[in-house]
Amino acid sequence: MSLLVQKFGGTSVADSDKILAAARRAIQAHQRGDQVLVVVSARGHTTDELVALAREINDRPPAREMDMLLSTGEQVSVALMAMAVEALGVPAISFTGAQIGLVTDSFHTKARIRNISTERMQAALDAGRIVIVAGFQGVDENYNITTLGRGGSDTTAVALAAVLGASACEIYTDVDGVYTTDPRIVPEARKIERISYDEMLELASLGAGVMHSRSIEFAKKYGVPIHVRSSFSDAAGTWIVAEADARRLGVPVTGAALAKDEARITIQGVPDRPGVVHRIFHTISKAAIVVDMIVQNVAVEGRAEVSFTVAKGDLPETLSAAEAAAHAVGAIGVQHDAEVAKVSVVGLGMRTHTGVATTMFEALAKEGINIQMITTSEIKISVLVARPKAAAALRAVHKAFLLEMVHAAPPSPFVPGPSSKRAMKLVPLADPDADPDLPQGMEDLVIAGVDLDETQANVSLFGVPDEPGYAARVFRAIGEAEVFVDMIVQNVSLEGMTDLSFTVPRESADRAAAAVRPFGGGKVAVEPHLAKLAVSGVGMRTHTGVATAMFRALADASINIKLINTSEVRINVGADSAGGKLALESLRKAFALDER
Incomplete structure (x- = not known):
């Protein structure tokens, strides 16, 4: 039965x-x-x-x-x-x-x-x-x-x-x-x-x-x-x-979504050294605040901007924690915007289809909608836009991916099979050896894997104009150069200018830089050796300490974080390639993967 x-x-x-x-x-x-x-x-x-x-x-x-x-x-x-x-x-x-x-x-x-x-x-x-x-x-x-x-x-x-x-x-x-x-x-x-x-x-x-x-x-x-x-x-x-x-x-995108009650916090002038990012997010996680997008671009002159989003209702509490964290690490200051929204496209097919980012950015450009932040994962691209433009942005990307058409559906109705009793592990209510940043019990975080990719390079555009259509032109040019893009990170603009970073296969880095150079009024830099580290699992979204535990492990190993890019099932960071294997070992130890 x-x-x-x-x-x-x-x-x-x-x-x-x-x-x-x-x-x-x-x-x-x-x-x-x-x-x-x-x-x-x-x-x-x-x-x-x-x-x-x-x-x-x-x-x-x-x-x-x-x-x-x-x-x-x-x-x-x-x-x-x-x-x-x-x-x-x-x-x-x-x-x-x-x-x-x-x-x-x-x-x-x-x-x-x-x-x-x-x-x-x-x-x-x-x-x-x-x-x-x-x-x-x-x-x-x-x-x-x-x-x-x-x-x-x-x-x-x-x-x-x-x-x-x-x-x-x-x-x-x-x-x-x-x-x-x-x-x-x-x-x-x-x-x-x-x-x-x-x-x-x-x-x-x-x-x-x-x-x-x-x-x-x-x-x-x-x-x-x-x-x-x-x-x-x-x-x-x-x-x-x-x-x-x-x-x-044959379907690259399954759906599009709008999170309209978002608030963005930017910690400006964060010192570019190991352990700083961990101290910031450890302070925030102690307040049990769920952080959504986390974006960090490559540092300029020894300092970086770290931006993240939270639910608008959590803004006052988050600002208090962020200001304390900024003071503790010697950052220059904290900036926030309570009138932003996040628009995203999601789909398993994004893993195998190229040009999804270009299609999305061009759809927004045609509507004159400016992109404030960008973050990506294997199956999602998210952008931050001004809240008054949010509904128009959602309609634009939904139309661009033809989501009003019936999807190519599986051939037969899904019928759930019989399920055996799942034995639930009784977890001690107070484990003195547990990582204080991680939960205990049935809702434990489950880490599926920690991965190291040493085949990528990072291309960064500094001081580019913060205007509608810029990202679309950049990624159209990259597509025409037949370069596959993995991580995309764009942080919030300061004084009307912004920075844009993306990772590509190492052998394509120079070709990608040449393709985008005509679109940047500022500097284009290539870092040919990047270690991309990824932690994936179940519970990444709702466990506030996941990113903190990751950043702590890297800090303890004196690994400096250069890029941050997050999603609901994965956190990606970019670090110096020389420390890649040490970083991998540190993360595997932090999440007890070596014991399995």
């Missing part, structure tokens, strides 16, 4: 009719012979109303008491859902997070799951009951109620699917799947039939609000297929699955 986990969001349980409709879906699966576990969110706008009520009483409510308050919304939902299932003739039982032994750390309002006890749930399932579990909440080792933060019910559902060995996790929501972009901004957007975990991780972090990054990280880590479906129809939705099941031939 297989197990199916179903999760119903707030709009799906907003009133009695919708609760009964959700109960019928659970019963239908139960009648097909599945064991069924249902995770529910708080009804409708309950959480928002509770937050508003708390702030009427205390404008800075204690985090512990906020968790006590907010957890009540899900407790109401589970009780009503269990009543609805029972009213329709099927036995059911409801549980809070504490009652199923969902143990978290003690970071209130943003807690992470450490362990889940399965015995009570499994006993109820084996007794023929539909089990209803409150999403979004758990309990720490001192029995304090905790909540999991944004997207917490999705995280609960996928975590339970993982720990119980479910065949799939169905996420019921008010949309019928994952689209090529936000259809509220681009009406031509199309539903995607299948998407890989990595593609969805990139899109989730970029503002595609269907799923939250933490739930996708769980799914990838434990191999849980996710089916995003509409609560209000029986139409097939979008499967989020492993790369082998999601690959589409």
Whole structure:
């Protein structure tokens, strides 16, 4: 008998009719012979109303008491859902997070799951009951109620699917799947039939609000297929699955996304020496702030600019940490911009298709949209633009990649296979030997690999005009020179000028430099020997200490970082080639890969 986990969001349980409709879906699966576990969110706008009520009483409510308050919304939902299932003739039982032994750390309002006890749930399932579990909440080792933060019910559902060995996790929501972009901004957007975990991780972090990054990280880590479906129809939705099941031939880009509530912080005049970057991001990570884009260009005259983005709501706290870090390392100052947005394209096909960056930059140039920052990965290109231009930028890139057309879909519907019980490791709640920058428990970071590439060179353009179309002209020229580009890094402009760096195969460096020299009003420099180091894994996005741990390991080995380029599944840095092998050994040791 297989197990199916179903999760119903707030709009799906907003009133009695919708609760009964959700109960019928659970019963239908139960009648097909599945064991069924249902995770529910708080009804409708309950959480928002509770937050508003708390702030009427205390404008800075204690985090512990906020968790006590907010957890009540899900407790109401589970009780009503269990009543609805029972009213329709099927036995059911409801549980809070504490009652199923969902143990978290003690970071209130943003807690992470450490362990889940399965015995009570499994006993109820084996007794023929539909089990209803409150999403979004758990309990720490001192029995304090905790909540999991944004997207917490999705995280609960996928975590339970993982720990119980479910065949799939169905996420019921008010949309019928994952689209090529936000259809509220681009009406031509199309539903995607299948998407890989990595593609969805990139899109989730970029503002595609269907799923939250933490739930996708769980799914990838434990191999849980996710089916995003509409609560209000029986139409097939979008499967989020492993790369082998999601690959589409001939399609370079799967989707485009907009993260519109971004803020950019630039630490100016950062001393170009080992350990400085680590000190900056260690200070920021101690505040538990999730950093998104990180960009560092090649230093000029011994100093570099380090820029990064965070959610706009985290800006005040981040600025405080950034200013402290800047002072500690002897940087010149801190600059910020709260009116920026990030536009990205994502696709597995980018690994094998050239010219994706050129297409994107030209689409933005045609709309007169200036690019403030650029960062890339194997399957993503992100640019930072002024927020008023964000919607136009998204529409432009969606059209440029023909995403309004139906994708080349896999030939047959995805059918999840049977899943064996996944044994969850019981992790000590306080490991004295653990790296303080890294998490513990079920949401541990999983490092898939540390790679060293010593075949690349770096080309940098300094003091080039910060104007629309510049990047498009540069990469068009590189494409015409038949040079393959890997990393692209552009930092924010200062006094109307910017720097642009990119890596190419070593043997192509001179040809690339010759191709771009006519477009730069400043200096073009080639560093023919670059060590590119990459750390990849699951949890890169939501674990604030990953980059910090990487930078610490390089600092301890006295390796200076020249370039930084980040994504949701990978962090890339460029360093001196002479230290490449030492850097690789240091990173493997830092992430315990030599012990596997």
